[in-house]
Amino acid sequence: SAVISQKPSRDICQRGTSLTIQCQVDSQVTMMFWYRQQPGQSLTLIATANQGSEATYESGFVIDKFPISRPNLTFSTLTVSNMSPEDSSIYLCSVERIGTEAFFGQGTRLTVV
Amino acid sequence: EDQVTQSPEALRLQEGESSSLNCSYTVSGLRGLFWYRQDPGKGPEFLFTLYSAGEEKEKERLKATLTKKESFLHITAPKPEDSATYLCAVQAGAGNNRKLIWGLGTSLGVNP
Numbered sequence: 001s002a003v004i005s006q007k008p009s010r011d012i013c014q015r016g017t018s019l020t021i022q023c024q025v026d027s028q029v030t031m032m033f034w035y036r037q038q039p040g041q042s043l044t045l046i047a048t049a050n051q052g053s054e055a056t057y058e059s060g061f062v063i064d065k066f067p068i069s070r071p072n073l074t075f076s077t078l079t080v081s082n083m084s085p086e087d088s089s090i091y092l093c094s095v096e097r098i099g100t101e102a103f104f105g106q107g108t109r110l111t112v113v
Numbered sequence: 114e115d116q117v118t119q120s121p122e123a124l125r126l127q128e129g130e131s132s133s134l135n136c137s138y139t140v141s142g143l144r145g146l147f148w149y150r151q152d153p154g155k156g157p158e159f160l161f162t163l164y165s166a167g168e169e170k171e172k173e174r175l176k177a178t179l180t181k182k183e184s185f186l187h188i189t190a191p192k193p194e195d196s197a198t199y200l201c202a203v204q205a206g207a208g209n210n211r212k213l214i215w216g217l218g219t220s221l222g223v224n225p
Contacts, residue, residue: 044215092157
């Protein structure tokens with residue numbers, strides 16, 4: 001298993017500002033994933049972050065809006081830029097090792113006002 | 114197109130009333146099917162992984178089964194603390210191209 005610490009757990013932000021979410025894992029992992037979960041919806045993958053390379057973004061998500069850093073094998077950040085109310089969501093960090101299940105942080109509940 | 118469909122969307126049971134949740138999938142090259150539990154305001158908590166048709170896994174009051182087209186999560190004699198959203202996901206692709214395809218979940222409520 002893996003223990004994932006995600007910060008902040010929640011935040012209320014003004015529109016037009018940016019928020020950076022941190023994800024710390026208790027062991028080294030190759031792949032880290034960032035998800036968005038909008039109210040009443042399931043998980044939508046934003047991007048995959050591999051250490052040492054640029055993140056790979058899913059359709060509908062762009063680097064300018066959701067820049068990601070992956071400086072080492074235990075840490076990643078996701079920034080939600082120039083926020084609007086439509087960005088209000090839960091953002092989740094996830095890790096998995098090849099051939100095993102995914103583990104999640106407790107999530108960041110973001111409200112944009 | 115890879116797809117995961119969960120049913121029902123919501124289910125309310127009386128304590129002790131057994132039932133099953135369904136996860137049907139279409140995916141090219143299934144590499145694993147996963148069940149998670151999610152409580153409000155928290156990240157998904159891993160329950161089971163199933164890899165091949167006929168496989169079964171059990172944990173307390175939960176039992177997961179897998180066929181070539183669907184998976185069931187059987188809940189035997191549920192308790193109020195089993196109330197949560199249950200999510201199903203399938204893994205598609207391989208290596209660095211692998212990804213999880215998620216269902217919308219089943220919201221389970223268990224009345225005392």
